[in-house]
Amino acid sequence: MWMSGQEPDAVKRRLGEVVRALADASRASRDALNLVPSENRLSPMASSVLGTDFYHRYFFNDGLDPGFWQFRGGQSVGFLETELTKSSLGRLAGAELVNVRPISGMSAMVLALSGLGGPPGGHVLCIHPDHGGHYATGSVARRLGFGVSLLPVRMGAVDDTELRTALRTHRPKLVYLDLQNSRQILDVTAVVEAVRAESPSTLVHVDCSHSLGLILGGAHPNPLDDGADTIGGSTHKTFPGPHKGVLMTRRSELARAITEAQFTLLSSHHFAETLALGVAATEFTVFGGAYAAQTVANARRFETGLAEAGFDVVLEGGRATKNHQVWVRIGDAAATDAIAGALYEGQIRVNVQVDLPGVPGPALRLGVNELTFTGAREESMELLVQAFMVARDGDAGKVARLAQDIREAAGRPFWFEPDDGNGLDLAVAALANDHPWEGGPTVAGD
C-alpha cells in the first residue's frame, strides 16, 4: 500500500494530490466524446443534486407517515421522491406504480426476479446471452432457486416455437425479457400473445435497461401498452439519469410483490441519486421525445456513414439499426484495440465487445445516446465517421481535431441550460457550490 505507515501530514498531502488529479481527470473525461451505449450523462441540473447533503442520507418514509420518521435527514425534501421522481417516471411510462428503490439495472433484476418469479423451485424464462440476453440473468435466477430456460431471439423476435414449448413444459411464473445486445426493437406483443394462449398465469417482465430512454421518449413502443405486466431496468443508458434502477407496473398486486421482495433485498436506495433521477425525468418530460427520435436518427446516419466509408458494419438481414447501437467489426483483437486506442487518444471513447450475437470475435459496440443528449445532430455523425476513418489510419492527432469539430457542431442539448432564465442558473450554481470537492481540497503547507 503506497500510503501505509506514513505520517498523517504526508498522507494528507498525498491525498490532496490525488483529489486534485481526480478533478483534472474528471474535467478531461467530461470533454471526451463517449460512445459507450450503456452510459449517458446527467444534465447540469440533475447533476447538481448529487452534491447536496442528501447524498449522505437514508430515506425510507416514502409514504410520508408522520409516525415513521425514524431517519429524519431526508424529511424536508422526501416528498420529492413521490412528487418529482415517481410522478415524472410514471407519467412518461403511463404507469401509476413506480418503484425507485433499485440502485442499478442488476438491482432491479434481482428485485423483479425475486418479487415476480414465485417461490424457489419454480421456473423462469429469459433471453439466451448468445442472442443478446444479459449475461447474468440466468445465473441470478438460478441462485434464487429457479429453473431457467434460455430463449433464442432473431431480429427482435423471440422464437415462437421454443417459447410456446417452454411455456407448456415448465408453466413458468415469469418470462423475463432482458435484451441487451441488439439493434432491433423487441417484439413484446408476440411474447404476450403466446403467454396468454399457453400459460395465462405467467407474468411478462421487460427489462428495458438499454432502451428505457427510447421507450419513455416515444421512439420505441411502450411494453406496458403491448401487454407486459411490468417493466424496468437501469436509468443511465439511453435514459439520461443517474446510476439507478426503476420498476414500473399498472397492476397494484405486482407493485406490492416487488415492494415485499425489496424490503429485505435493499436498504439504502441512494437518496440523492433518487432526487437527481426526479430532476432528470422531469426534464425528460420536456426534451425526451426530441432526444429519443434524434438518437435513432443519429445512429442510422452514423451506421450508414461508416458502411459507406468501407467499415464492416454489422447489418443483420441488411436491416438498419432501430435503436442507439451501431456494431462494427474491425478485425482481430490487435486491430480492434489499435483503432480503439487511436480514438481514445483523440478523446473519443468506444466499447469493445467479444460476444455480440452473430459476431464471433471482437467488435465495436457503439452508442450515440450520450453524444445525442449533449446536442449532436446528423452533421456531427458525419464528422464522427471522418474521425473513425483517420483513427483507422492510426492518426490520433487528426481524431482530436475532429473531436473538437464535433463538440463545436453540437446543437442545443436536450436539457435545460442554466442560462435558460427563471433563476435556474442561480439555483444550479447554489447547489454546485454546496459541493466542497471541485478543484480538490486545499492542503495545509501548499
Ligand SMILES: Cc1ncc(COP(=O)(O)O)c(C=O)c1O
Ligand atoms: C437487460 C439488462 N439488465 C440489466 C443490466 C445491468 O444494469 P446495471 O449495469 O445498471 O446494473 C443491463 C446492463 O447492460 C441490461 O442490459
